[in-house]
Amino acid sequence: MFLHNLKYEFLQNIRARSLILWLILFPIILGTFFKVAFSGIYETTTVFSTVPVAVVEKGSNENFRQVMESLSEGDDALFETYYSDEESALKLLEEKKVSGILYAVDEQVSITVVSAEGGTSAEGIRRTIIKSFVEQYNANRSIIMDTISHSPEKLNDVVSELSEDMKCNENIPLTNGNHDNMLSYFYNLVAMVALLGSDLGLGIAVSSQGNLSAIGARKCCSPTRKIVSIITSMLGCIAVQTVCIFFSISFLAFVLQVDFGAKLPMVYLAGSVGGVLGVSFGFAIGSVSKLGVNAKGTVTTAFTLVCCFFSGLMIGNMKAVVSTYAPWFNEINPAAVISDSLYCLNFYDDYTRFTQKIITMLVMSVIFMLIGFFLTRRRKYASL
Amino acid sequence: MADTIVKIENLVKRYKDLIALDHLNLEIKQGEVFGLLGPNGSGKSTTISCLLSLLAFDKGNIEVFGRKMTPDNYEAKRNIGIIMQNVAVFDELTVIENIDYFCGLYIKNREERKKCVQDAIAFTELQDFTRFYPKKLSGGLLRRLNIACGIAHKPKLIILDEPTVAVDPQSRNKILEGIQKLNAEGATIIYTSHYMEEVEQICTRIAIMDKGKKIAEGTKDELKKMIKNTETVSVETSAVPADVLEKINALPHVYSACCTDGRLEVKCSGGKHNLIRILNVLQESDLHFGRVFSELPTLNDVFLEITGKALRDSD
Ligand SMILES: Nc1ncnc2c1ncn2[C@@H]1O[C@H](COP(=O)(O)OP(=O)(O)OP(=O)(O)O)[C@@H](O)[C@H]1O
Ligand SMILES: [Mg+2]
Numbered sequence: 131m132f133l134h135n136l137k138y139e140f141l142q143n144i145r146a147r148s149l150i151l152w153l154i155l156f157p158i159i160l161g162t163f164f165k166v167a168f169s170g171i172y173e174t175t176t177v178f179s180t181v182p183v184a185v186v187e188k189g190s191n192e193n194f195r196q197v198m199e200s201l202s203e204g205d206d207a208l209f210e211t212y213y214s215d216e217e218s219a220l221k222l223l224e225e226k227k228v229s230g231i232l233y234a235v236d237e238q239v240s241i242t243v244v245s246a247e248g249g250t251s252a253e254g255i256r257r258t259i260i261k262s263f264v265e266q267y268n269a270n271r272s273i274i275m276d277t278i279s280h281s282p283e284k285l286n287d288v289v290s291e292l293s294e295d296m297k298c299n300e301n302i303p304l305t306n307g308n309h310d311n312m313l314s315y316f317y318n319l320v321a322m323v324a325l326l327g328s329d330l331g332l333g334i335a336v337s338s339q340g341n342l343s344a345i346g347a348r349k350c351c352s353p354t355r356k357i358v359s360i361i362t363s364m365l366g367c368i369a370v371q372t373v374c375i376f377f378s379i380s381f382l383a384f385v386l387q388v389d390f391g392a393k394l395p396m397v398y399l400a401g402s403v404g405g406v407l408g409v410s411f412g413f414a415i416g417s418v419s420k421l422g423v424n425a426k427g428t429v430t431t432a433f434t435l436v437c438c439f440f441s442g443l444m445i446g447n448m449k450a451v452v453s454t455y456a457p458w459f460n461e462i463n464p465a466a467v468i469s470d471s472l473y474c475l476n477f478y479d480d481y482t483r484f485t486q487k488i489i490t491m492l493v494m495s496v497i498f499m500l501i502g503f504f505l506t507r508r509r510k511y512a513s514l
Numbered sequence: 515m516a517d518t519i520v521k522i523e524n525l526v527k528r529y530k531d532l533i534a535l536d537h538l539n540l541e542i543k544q545g546e547v548f549g550l551l552g553p554n555g556s557g558k559s560t561t562i563s564c565l566l567s568l569l570a571f572d573k574g575n576i577e578v579f580g581r582k583m584t585p586d587n588y589e590a591k592r593n594i595g596i597i598m599q600n601v602a603v604f605d606e607l608t609v610i611e612n613i614d615y616f617c618g619l620y621i622k623n624r625e626e627r628k629k630c631v632q633d634a635i636a637f638t639e640l641q642d643f644t645r646f647y648p649k650k651l652s653g654g655l656l657r658r659l660n661i662a663c664g665i666a667h668k669p670k671l672i673i674l675d676e677p678t679v680a681v682d683p684q685s686r687n688k689i690l691e692g693i694q695k696l697n698a699e700g701a702t703i704i705y706t707s708h709y710m711e712e713v714e715q716i717c718t719r720i721a722i723m724d725k726g727k728k729i730a731e732g733t734k735d736e737l738k739k740m741i742k743n744t745e746t747v748s749v750e751t752s753a754v755p756a757d758v759l760e761k762i763n764a765l766p767h768v769y770s771a772c773c774t775d776g777r778l779e780v781k782c783s784g785g786k787h788n789l790i791r792i793l794n795v796l797q798e799s800d801l802h803f804g805r806v807f808s809e810l811p812t813l814n815d816v817f818l819e820i821t822g823k824a825l826r827d828s829d
Contacts, residue, residue: 134622138607138615145606340568344602348663351566351596352619353588359619509585510570513529514563 132362135354139366143330144373152326153374158381161319165386168312181256182210182228184219189236193278197267200289208263229256232264237271239264313476316388317469318443320397323378324404324468325437327371328430331412334363335502336423341511342416343423356509364413364499371405391476400475400488404468407491408434410498411464417505437465467491517544518580519671519702520565525574527560527726534560535571536726542704547697549717550706551813557726558706559599562675565704566596578671592620595669595701599676601660603648610635610644613662620667634666637692654685661689665696672696673704678712690716710813722817729820734813741819742769742783743811747792749778750804758799765791778803 143149185198201208212219212228222228233240267274277288336342338360340350349359379401382388390397412430415421421429435443440463442448449466452459460466471487478484520542527535535557542548550558563569565576567585576583578590603612613631621627635641638658648656657677665672674693678686694716697703707713713720714734721731730737754773762771762778767785771778778796782788789808796803817823 134618134624135615138604138611138618141611142604142606344598344600345604347563347568347598348596348602348616349619350568350585351591351594352616353592354619355588510567512570514559514569 132358135359135362136366136369139363140369143333143367143370146333149330149370149374152329153323153371154377156326157319157323157378160322161316161378161382161386161388164312164315164319165388168315180207180210181230181259182212183260184212184214184222184228184231185234186214186216186219186231187234191234191237193275194234194237194239194267196278196285197274197289200286201263208259230260232260237275239267312446313389314442314446314449314469314473316382316386317472318438318441318465319382320375320379320401320472321404321441321465321468322434322438322443323375324371324401325408325411325434325465326431327367327374327405327408328412328415328434329427330367330371331364331409331414331502332416332426332430334360334367334409334413335416335506336426338363339417339419339506339511340509341419341514347514350509356506357503360503360506364409367409368406371409372402375401375405389476390472393475396475396484397472400468400471400484403488403491403495404464404471407464407468407495407498410495410502413502414498414505417502419505434465437463441466441469461490462494464491464494467494518542519544519546519578520704521575521577522561522565523575525561525564525571525576527557527564527569527571534726535564535574538574538723538726538728540721540728542702544702545697545700547693547703547705547716547718549713549720550704550723551708551710551713551720551817552706552723553708553817556708556723558708558723559675560726561723562596562673562704562706565673566594592667593670595665595667595672597661597664597672597674597677599679601648601656603656603659603663605648607647608644609640609646609648609651609659609662612648612659613666616663617666630666630668633668634662637665637695638662639688654681654688657681657685657689661692665701669701671702671704675706676708677705678707678709686712710817714813720813722813722820724817724821730816737813737816738811741811741816743781743815743819744784745782745788746809746811746815747780747782747789748807748809749780749792749796750776750806751778751796751801752776754778754796754801755799758795758801761795761799762792765795768792 187195198209198211202211212222214222216231219228219231223231274285274288277285337345338349338356340347350356376398379390379398383390383394383397411433415426415430415433418426438444440448440452440459443465449460449469452463452466460470467487467490471484471491474483474487518541520540522538522540525535525538526533538557538561540548540550540561550561552558560569564571564574565578565583567576567583567587578587579593581587581590583590604615607615610631613634614627617627617630617634621630635644638661640655640658640662643651643655643659646655648659651659657680661674661677664674672693677693678689681689690712693703693705705713705717717734719731719733720737721728722737723729730740732740751773753776759771759773762768762780765788767782767788768780769783770781773779780788780792789806793803793806
């Protein structure tokens with residue numbers, strides 16, 4: 131019985147043409163569009179690995195020199211180093227031959243970069259790399275010194291670990307890194323697909339309510355309890371939504387090669403939970419009896435788009451703007467929560483923040499479902 | 515005395531200021547094909563919805579199969595088949611899947627259901643279309659699918675709300691025959707329509723509704739006996755002078771004669787030779803005439819006489 135209903139719920143939803151359009155085609159088109167629009171950035175992000183820097187020295191910097199040397203050799207060298215005096219270094223910088231100037235004063239390092247803000251995203255990334263190198267170097271200076279004085283043969287290991295670290299870290303401190311923003315477009319795309327599941331959720335409410343659709347009336351006249359039919363519909367929709375989400379994420383990850391980080395299974399999980407959130411949101415809206423069916427469809431779609439707008443689907447740094455003016459909104463904006471969960475997965479090693487985001491999604495889903503159940507519990511209608 | 519299947523007492527339903535049902539009483543017995551006839555907006559669908567406990571009503575009492583009808587009366591619901599005025603099928607499911615889905619809401623046993631679905635398909639003659647999606651079906655086939663979805667679980671009481679709207683005459687006849695067959699197999703039928711011909715054709719008992727009230731009830735013969743009209747004679751002719759009209763009006767049994775648009779219409783009550791007498795008058799007055807019709811009263815005449823207006827203003 132249950133399976134019987136579930137089977138047809140699934141079939142019916144998976145065959146709905148508008149669904150195919152929104153949940154499958156749309157992400158493909160938009161994702162591809164993003165990919166093309168950002169492809170320039172992508173190329174530079176893979177090439178940036180060697181960053182040209184000028185080094186201006188004062189006093190003795192034996193150790194620093196050694197570190198720089200080991201970082202500047204080999205195929206995957208981090209830096210291309212030019213030693214010079216300050217004047218010619220500034221000239222190099224002006225001509226954009228180097229991305230930054232490292233001032234080394236008795237092993238203490240500080241930096242200057244082309245201009246504090248702006249430039250292309252590739253320049254931004256290079257700046258960040260230099261910055262984080264300096265931080266790393268200063269933070270680990272004592273270890274480096276130790277190594278050089280006690281077992282110089284291990285310097286390469288230490289340094290390569292340092293630069294390895296940095297390559298992983300290069301994303302973390304990016305407050306205005308454009309690389310970040312670009313990924314956030316894709317995260318938001320996933321969020322949008324998840325939230326567009328609200329259209330499915332809307333269908334649950336409409337097709338189970340006697341006053342909203344002829345099918346609903348027919349169901350209400352049958353001996354199958356409403357709660358049973360709603361729950362099966364819900365599960366059917368969630369199943370379909372999960373398929374769509376998996377499809378979208380797979381398309382982004384494998385066809386467009388979007389970098390979701392190492393924890394891809396968790397990305398799928400986050401997407402699916404986001405889908406549940408979308409479906410239950412639609413169910414809640416669909417159950418509000420005051421609105422007409424078309425109005426509800428408009429409301430859910432508009433809501434989805436507005437959420438995605440504030441979380442940065444259309445304008446990349448929207449989320450940053452929101453976090454300045456109304457940080458709480460990012461915590462409850464479903465699109466922001468979904469895309470943040472993906473962000474956390476990629477950029478944080480531990481799962482604390484990710485788990486927190488997932489819990490937020492689940493709590494919101496439960497709230498929406500309860501609202502829906504509460505509103506649909508009525509079984510006789512004042513008007514059909 | 516046959517069992518009462520449906521009993522509606524003093525049903526009142528208001529939509530804000532509009533009284534959609536005004537103290538309606540109906541009693542439907544086992545084995546009947548009960549017709550609910552009324553013009554658009556007379557409250558037929560509202561009655562059905564109240565009967566099904568879909569619609570909350572203001573006053574009254576409804577019993578189905580001898581028990582009060584409530585949304586929780588699943589036992590009653592199991593035995594009711596409902597074919598709504600609006601087609602209620604999933605566009606994304608094929609004919610056979612739709613029937614199976616709706617049948618599954620009633621019948622849990624898989625084998626039993628399979629058989630029921632096959633029976634419903636055979637019954638509505640949809641064998642050639644089982645893999646079709648509703649969008650690909652013609653209007654008549656779609657209506658038949660709608661019916662199949664409603665009757666697959668072999669209900670004891672079948673309610674059809676205008677199942678033949680927008681259906682060509684051939685399909686309509688098929689549907690009507692089907693309904694009679696269902697009735698012959700033991701189902702009690704409630705049939706609403708504003709097509710009096712249909713109701714006359716298949717219903718064993720008829721209630722005529724207008725503005726939420728039941729204005730007459732009985733078999734079609736009983737209904738026709740309620741009115742004084744027994745025969746309407748129409749004659750195609752040119753304009754009839756007033757004095758001739760007067761002469762016709764003075765004939766025995768004639769109670770109304772008027773001429774509009776080259777058509778003389780004379781209503782008679784009783785008597786056997788009305789037609790001859792009327793034609794005689796026309797001949798004596800040297801009036802030429804074309805075709806001549808003599809019609810027995812229809813339910814439309816019943817409605818007309820009771821309410822003073824035609825059952826269907828258009829067509
Ligand atoms: N939801 C509603 N809100 C307000 N008035 C309504 C509503 N539904 C029906 N009505 C009114 O109630 C009356 C009865 O409507 P109902 O649908 O029962 O008529 P009907 O006999 O089935 O007509 P039809 O032949 O057009 O189907 C009509 O006047 C209609 O305008
Ligand atoms: Mg109606």
